[in-house]
Amino acid sequence: MIISTGTASGKSLAYLTPAIASCLGGGTVLYLTPTKALAADQLRGLRELRITQLRAACFDGDTPFEERTWVRQHANYVLTNPDMLHRSILPRHAQWSSFFRRLRMVVVDECHGYRGVFGSHVAQILRRLRRACARYNSRPTFVLASATASEPGVFATRLTGLEMDEVTVDASPKGSTTIALWEPPLTELRGEGGAPVRRTATAEAADLLADLVLADVRTLAFVRSRRGAETVALSARAKLADVAFSISPPFPVTPSTFPAPSGSPATPTAPSNPSQPRIDAPPPPAPMTLSGPPGTPSEHHPETTEPTAPGSPHGPLTWALPEPPDPDLAELPNKIAAYRAGYLAEDRRLLEKALRAGTIMGLATTNALELGVDVSGLDAVLITGWPGTRASLWQQAGRAGRDGQDALAVLIARDDPLDTYLVHHPDALFGQPVEAIVLDPGNPYVLGPHLCAAAAEIPLTEDDLPIFGPTTSNVLADLVEQGLLRRRPAGWFWTRRERATDLADIRGGGGSPIQVVEASTGRLLGSVDEPSAHTTVHTGAVYLHQGETFLVELLDLDAGVALVTSANPDYSTFARDVTDISILSTERSQSLGPGTLHFGEVEVTRQVVSYLKRRLQSGEMLGDEPLELPPRTLRTRAVWWTLPASAVAPLAEAGIDLGGAAHAAEHASIGLLPLFATCDRWDIGGVSTELHADTGLLTVFVYDGHEGGAGFAERGYARAIDWLTATREAITSCECERGCPSCIQSPKCGNGNEPLDKRGAIRLLNTLLLESP
Numbered sequence: 032m033i034i035s036t037g038t039a040s041g042k043s044l045a046y047l048t049p050a051i052a053s054c055l056g057g058g059t060v061l062y063l064t065p066t067k068a069l070a071a072d073q074l075r076g077l078r079e080l081r082i083t084q085l086r087a088a089c090f091d092g093d094t095p096f097e098e099r100t101w102v103r104q105h106a107n108y109v110l111t112n113p114d115m116l117h118r119s120i121l122p123r124h125a126q127w128s129s130f131f132r133r134l135r136m137v138v139v140d141e142c143h144g145y146r147g148v149f150g151s152h153v154a155q156i157l158r159r160l161r162r163a164c165a166r167y168n169s170r171p172t173f174v175l176a177s178a179t180a181s182e183p184g185v186f187a188t189r190l191t192g193l194e195m196d197e198v199t200v201d202a203s204p205k206g207s208t209t210i211a212l213w214e215p216p217l218t219e220l221r222g223e224g225g226a227p228v229r230r231t232a233t234a235e236a237a238d239l240l241a242d243l244v245l246a247d248v249r250t251l252a253f254v255r256s257r258r259g260a261e262t263v264a265l266s267a268r269a270k271l272a273d274v275a276f277s278i279s280p281p282f283p284v285t286p287s288t289f290p291a292p293s294g295s296p297a298t299p300t301a302p303s304n305p306s307q308p309r310i311d312a313p314p315p316p317a318p319m320t321l322s323g324p325p326g327t328p329s330e331h332h333p334e335t336t337e338p339t340a341p342g343s344p345h346g347p348l349t350w351a352l353p354e355p356p357d358p359d360l361a362e363l364p365n366k367i368a369a370y371r372a373g374y375l376a377e378d379r380r381l382l383e384k385a386l387r388a389g390t391i392m393g394l395a396t397t398n399a400l401e402l403g404v405d406v407s408g409l410d411a412v413l414i415t416g417w418p419g420t421r422a423s424l425w426q427q428a429g430r431a432g433r434d435g436q437d438a439l440a441v442l443i444a445r446d447d448p449l450d451t452y453l454v455h456h457p458d459a460l461f462g463q464p465v466e467a468i469v470l471d472p473g474n475p476y477v478l479g480p481h482l483c484a485a486a487a488e489i490p491l492t493e494d495d496l497p498i499f500g501p502t503t504s505n506v507l508a509d510l511v512e513q514g515l516l517r518r519r520p521a522g523w524f525w526t527r528r529e530r531a532t533d534l535a536d537i538r539g540g541g542g543s544p545i546q547v548v549e550a551s552t553g554r555l556l557g558s559v560d561e562p563s564a565h566t567t568v569h570t571g572a573v574y575l576h577q578g579e580t581f582l583v584e585l586l587d588l589d590a591g592v593a594l595v596t597s598a599n600p601d602y603s604t605f606a607r608d609v610t611d612i613s614i615l616s617t618e619r620s621q622s623l624g625p626g627t628l629h630f631g632e633v634e635v636t637r638q639v640v641s642y643l644k645r646r647l648q649s650g651e652m653l654g655d656e657p658l659e660l661p662p663r664t665l666r667t668r669a670v671w672w673t674l675p676a677s678a679v680a681p682l683a684e685a686g687i688d689l690g691g692a693a694h695a696a697e698h699a700s701i702g703l704l705p706l707f708a709t710c711d712r713w714d715i716g717g718v719s720t721e722l723h724a725d726t727g728l729l730t731v732f733v734y735d736g737h738e739g740g741a742g743f744a745e746r747g748y749a750r751a752i753d754w755l756t757a758t759r760e761a762i763t764s765c766e767c768e769r770g771c772p773s774c775i776q777s778p779k780c781g782n783g784n785e786p787l788d789k790r791g792a793i794r795l796l797n798t799l800l801l802e803s804p
Contacts, residue, residue, distance in 0.1 A: 056135075067089075067379070091111055113145075116160065121159050137172070146468045179425050237262070238266075244267070244271065250411040275364065410431060469709050469742035545586070550584055604642045614726070668735050688786055
């Protein structure tokens with residue numbers, strides 16, 4: 032069954048009760064979570080129950096080797112993740128035989144996190160788990176939990192391959208959440224083509240985080256990347272250090288002399304409690320939208336220049352500021368920290384504990400704390416840039432107010448078409464269902480490696496084929512032909528010495544990881560999956576690790592190493608590539624206005640050719656440096672549309688640059704697809720041309736950036752009219768004249784965002800959608 036109710040609605044209690052009962056009855060329970068943080072949080076809660084018969088333990092990459100034997104032999108409630116299940120538990124199932132024989136329940140928590148290629152891998156891992164259980168004559172109940180799964184029963188069936196009942200009624204009490212949509216202001220700086228540049232979302236987040244912590248508001252700031260989380264924390268700490276210095280003795284720390292955040296004078300308001308003074312939060316630099324909780328109507332105030340409090344549309348937001356108990360403000364910056372994957376386990380646990388205790392008032396984090404971790408007592412959440420899906424938005428917003436209190440959540444828009452569209456079209460967020468979760472367990476590039484892993488665990492037989500899906504027979508034949516499996520009368524066998532599990536990189540894109548090494552000391556800092564290395568650790572890239580900044584001196588793909596040197600640049604780097612695409616097969620087609628919409632298999636050749644330098648605080652472009660990296664070939668799936676010459680001729684006669692119009696439409700449509708498919712713009716790519724060699728027509732492609740496809744392009748094909756209509760609206764509503772990063776410019780364009788024609792893109796999409804110009 033799947034339990035799909037809101038955040039903090041008691042889902043954990045719903046599965047904990049029967050799970051613990053199973054343990055008390057002599058059975059065992061396997062708990063799966065996408066993140067180590069959630070497993071550690073669940074373990075803490077289980078131990079607080081103080082039930083002696085409950086032997087709960089984590090089994091993940093942080094578990095010391097000397098403890099792993101004890102877990103296998105004695106634990107009856109094992110908390111782990113799909114990675115450990117894939118690489119350690121299932122390949123060594125014989126060592127877990129006692130655990131599997133008594134397995135009564137498998138809990139798959141925060142299951143909406145299993146989407147796209149990662150979700151497809153997890154779906155096959157769960158099928159391998161079912162085979163292992165059958166080997167030991169156990170048939171555990173699968174219980175899935177998610178606060179934000181669309182069509183939960185259908186999704187859960189696709190994930191596990193089992194029929195599912197669903198629980199969706201939520202009667203839990205909740206406080207109200209005020210949602211603010213915050214758009215950073217345009218600066219005087221100019222980017223590519225003279226386009227205006229907005230202040231960066233991370234700079235805005237750092238300012239807001241510092242202001243909220245200064246006002247004693249316990250806040251979690253979600254940032255899209257590890258580097259971004261570190262940057263926000265460092266910037267916010269620096270701002271608090273400035274404030275602490277400016278108000279340190281000899282000036283007394285009193286309400287009358289405590290300045291407003293950001294250094295602007297505070298406007299006193301009458302406090303409800305004389306001992307609890309209040310200050311105004313600084314006005315935002317641009318219009319914002321305030322709305323009630325999800326599902327309630329929203330109101331847009333384009334003329335408003337200050338955030339407004341609920342019930343007081345013309346007054347400034349105010350925060351209660353207790354008088355600091357300690358006049359020594361030197362510790363003020365230490366109230367903010369960063370949290371992300373890559374930290375040592377003990378460091379992460381200390382940060383979680385400090386946030387719960389209130390020692391830390393502000394935490395800048397990646398989505399590592401998005402899922403289910405009990406960080407009750409939070410007052411506000413900052414979401415730096417659209418998190419990719421409505422599901423993630425409500426999941427992150429739900430981190431605040433978890434004890435039933437009222438809360439504030441602020442979505443800070445990046446300079447991106449989708450973020451800009453949402454700020455100006457709040458109806459696309461509020462009152463809308465969360466997206467359908469896209470995954471494709473039958474993707475041969477996913478299924479093949481897991482069939483090899485399954486055969487290595489237990490030889491495959493004809494009876495196993497239905498478990499893995501209808502395409503299994505064809506994929507097995509290919510694996511035999513490649514020499515990866517051997518067919519015998521008893522079934523299919525893995526006969527190689529290598530570990531079969533190494534064939535499936537469930538979170539990456541394949542290939543051996545690139546080791547990141549400090550050149551001066553030889554210290555291993557971390558690793559990057561091989562496909563991402565071209566864009567993240569290329570020569571000249573800025574690499575951030577646990578608050579330290581490094582510059583990549585050399586990327587050696589043959590040796591699998593990137594050499595880095597400690598540095599402190601005031602810029603970030605973004606890789607750019609050029610792309611060629613050819614059509615291999617067309618699976619589906621349909622008419623779309625005067626044109627045609629297609630979905631099928633394509634081959635994409637990409638080559639990173641340069642990287643941009645952008646100043647951290649302002650986003651100003653400092654340069655475009657060339658790179659020499661080998662091309663990469665990708666067989667994937669794409670959605671594309673074509674327009675005949677008769678439809679585009681009037682546009683050409685009107686002086687429209689057809690190539691620039693198609694290019695602009697491609698960029699904007701890539702930016703808007705994440706609104707309709709559970710993906711990020713970095714999961715997909717695009718190509719546009721006035722005359723494509725395979726179609727002979729003006730063609731715009733959007734493709735999945737994963738081998739074999741991930742279902743994103745297919746979702747775009749199914750929602751094409753809604754998707755392309757939103758694309759046109761995003762371009763039309765942008766306030767720039769000729770195009771900017773908020774509408775048609777792309778941060779990863781290999782052509783330097785040239786040519787682009789904003790007016791032409793609108794006319795082109797109007798033609799496709801049969802709208803008058």
